[in-house]
Amino acid sequence: MVSDLAELYELVYSEAPYKEGPEQVERFRKSFLEEVNRPGFAMITAHDGAGCLTGVAYGWTMPAGSWWSKADHEPSASIHNAEKFAIMEWIVHPSQRRRGVGNELLSRLLRNRPEHYATLASDPRSEARKIYANAGWKKVAQSTLTWGPSMDLLVLKI
Numbered sequence: 001m002v003s004d005l006a007e008l009y010e011l012v013y014s015e016a017p018y019k020e021g022p023e024q025v026e027r028f029r030k031s032f033l034e035e036v037n038r039p040g041f042a043m044i045t046a047h048d049g050a051g052c053l054t055g056v057a058y059g060w061t062m063p064a065g066s067w068w069s070k071a072d073h074e075p076s077a078s079i080h081n082a083e084k085f086a087i088m089e090w091i092v093h094p095s096q097r098r099r100g101v102g103n104e105l106l107s108r109l110l111r112n113r114p115e116h117y118a119t120l121a122s123d124p125r126s127e128a129r130k131i132y133a134n135a136g137w138k139k140v141a142q143s144t145l146t147w148g149p150s151m152d153l154l155v156l157k158i
Helices: 002-013 022-035 101-110 127-134
Strands: 042-047 053-062 084-092 117-122 138-144 150-157
Touching (some): 002 084, 053 101, 084 101, 117 127
Antiparallel strands (some): 117 150
């Protein structure tokens, strides 16, 4: 499963604007193996008729009182003081985009979650960022990581 997931990650994130390479794919592999053990971890996958992985969405519970590292500021107290579901990846194979796969993944992932908010980090240069805005995600902060671009930190009430 990890190999299929890493292949999909590599395919999606090799595209512009990300242009990630082998180093980032290896970082993803290692972080995924750690993330599956986080409290509240959940993952939803999509497969094509041949059983090939075509999409994935996963995340874990971000405890009350915590927020993204390197954020330029914290969200409102109501968000900061609540448990949040942190979506770490939400990716769809390029051949399956604009077919509702991403919407279905997110809907299934967030259905019946105990948290009242979902949060994610999005590259503001990406096409995905526009999709999030259209779906009601609100930018509440920005984060700059040492190994990547600045990311918009978004929140959705669930």
